[in-house]
Amino acid sequence: MQIQSITGWQDHIQAGSRYLKTASNGLSRRAVFNNELIFQLAAMAIEKLMVGVCQYHRQMPTDHTLSGLVEALSEVCPIDAELADMIRRIADIDDMCALTPVHRKPPGDLDIQTILIVGHELACFAKQNVPWEDGGLAAA
Secondary structure: OOOOOOOOHHHHHHHHHHHHHHHHHHOOOOOOOOHHHHHHHHHHHHHHHHHHHHHHOOOOOOOOOHHHHHHHHHHHOOOOHHHHHHHHHHHHHOOOOOOOOOOOOOOOHHHHHHHHHHHHHHHHHHHHHOOOOOOOOOOO
């Protein structure tokens, strides 16, 4: 059976790859990229990659929280339980979709290492689950 993907999935994959590359490169440009910026770029990368994989498999996530995206992704592709848990834990560091204001401290260096690892593992997952052509994606 031929999968007919939702149009635009490539845009999400490419954007996610670019965000992840920028966040990773930010580690060597600390005068410009603080932890907050690196964390938010990596989080956007993770969201974009997950949405892109879902769209390729004809699933448009209705919930763009990280937990909601993990659930949507699990419906179309088997995702490793450890990776899924790591993605969900990112929301514990910074719930970007919180409906109420929360006082929080900026992500620490360990949080940055964790989210970049998750981003790179998710990029590998995406490469296994969508056609991955070199459209600026190979660098991710």
